[in-house]
Amino acid sequence: MKRRRFLSHASKTAAAVVCSQFLPPGLRALEEPQGAVPKPSPNSSPRPQLALTLDDPTLSLGSVIRWQDANSRILKAISDKNVRTALFVCGMRVDEVDGAKLLSAWDQAGHLICNHSYSHKFYGEQTSYADFAVDFLKNEKVIAPYHNRTALFRYPFLKEGDTADKRDRFRILLKERGYRVGHVTIDASDWYVSQRYLDQLSKKPKTPVAPYCDYLIAHLLDRAAFYRQLALDVLGSDIRHTLLMHLNPLNAFVLPEVMSAFENAGWQWIDASLAFEDPVFRSQPQTLPAGESLIWALAKETGRFENRLRYPGEDDIYEKPKMDALGL
Numbered sequence: 061m062k063r064r065r066f067l068s069h070a071s072k073t074a075a076a077v078v079c080s081q082f083l084p085p086g087l088r089a090l091e092e093p094q095g096a097v098p099k100p101s102p103n104s105s106p107r108p109q110l111a112l113t114l115d116d117p118t119l120s121l122g123s124v125i126r127w128q129d130a131n132s133r134i135l136k137a138i139s140d141k142n143v144r145t146a147l148f149v150c151g152m153r154v155d156e157v158d159g160a161k162l163l164s165a166w167d168q169a170g171h172l173i174c175n176h177s178y179s180h181k182f183y184g185e186q187t188s189y190a191d192f193a194v195d196f197l198k199n200e201k202v203i204a205p206y207h208n209r210t211a212l213f214r215y216p217f218l219k220e221g222d223t224a225d226k227r228d229r230f231r232i233l234l235k236e237r238g239y240r241v242g243h244v245t246i247d248a249s250d251w252y253v254s255q256r257y258l259d260q261l262s263k264k265p266k267t268p269v270a271p272y273c274d275y276l277i278a279h280l281l282d283r284a285a286f287y288r289q290l291a292l293d294v295l296g297s298d299i300r301h302t303l304l305m306h307l308n309p310l311n312a313f314v315l316p317e318v319m320s321a322f323e324n325a326g327w328q329w330i331d332a333s334l335a336f337e338d339p340v341f342r343s344q345p346q347t348l349p350a351g352e353s354l355i356w357a358l359a360k361e362t363g364r365f366e367n368r369l370r371y372p373g374e375d376d377i378y379e380k381p382k383m384d385a386l387g388l
């Protein structure tokens with residue numbers, strides 16, 4: 061039953077069909093998505109909007125694809141949709157000569173070049189405020205040369221501090237440096253789907269990408285529907301969303317299909333700069349541990365949505381059993 065429901069779900073997206081055309085039967089079953097895909101209602105509401113934000117550009121993508129090819133494929137997929145994204149740069153992954161080439165390509169294409177810290181530290185018990193602050197400041201030098209450098213900071217792992225003191229001190233530092241938080245509203249685990257694909261490729265070099273593309277699309281649309289509905293319930297109206305994805309090999313192969321699938325599900329892609337103008341991105345939820353999707357934190361802060369909030373909001377632990385069951 062679940063498989064049939066997924067097939068009808070997937071067939072709403074031409075892209076998913078493209079992804080799946082060479083799929084062996086039996087690999088299509090997915091868990092029923094936790095939320096319905098939002099259906100645009102042409103008479104009453106405009107299409108929900110989202111911007112693509114991409115984290116962790118890197119020169120080390122393994123043996124599957126060269127960074128130059130991944131970079132150009134992803135840039136082309138985005139430019140084909142005629143939008144600009146925000147790129148959240150973690151210095152240690154690009155801090156060499158080729159890293160400047162990688163970032164320049166994004167800068168020249170008009171994408172926002174933003175700060176994601178130098179060393180990607182987890183701002184919890186294991187990281188002091190002082191260490192986290194130094195690491196953030198160190199990364200300013202990495203992005204400083206670029207024309208489209210933008211004062212948006214994204215916390216690694218979306219973790220904003222485990223104590224009120226650490227949370228608030230870093231928020232003050234951001235403000236002093238002229239930064240705002242580059243919040244994610246639609247959080248997801250695309251990084252894990254790519255990792256599973258690479259793991260499988262290392263065992264079976266002829267592993268087709270299509271089932272992983274299908275899984276990724278279903279997962280992202282499901283999470284988008286979940287966070288959109290949560291935002292509607294918490295805030296009472298639609299906001300401009302920001303989707304978190306990463307520069308990884310799977311996304312390099314399937315981003316065109318992913319972006320089209322969102323459009324076919326009723327979403328409209330917009331520029332990241334426009335999305336971040338939404339006043340919702342100025343909120344500062346007083347939750348602890350602080351962080352997760354901005355919508356998750358705003359919902360948590362109300363105390364009224366406990367039955368819909370898991371912690372962490374997204375992680376590999378939620379996807380692993382589903383992917384295991386599918387043989388992915």
Ligand SMILES: [Zn+2]
Pocket residue numbers: 115116150176180216217
């Ligand atoms: Zn990251």
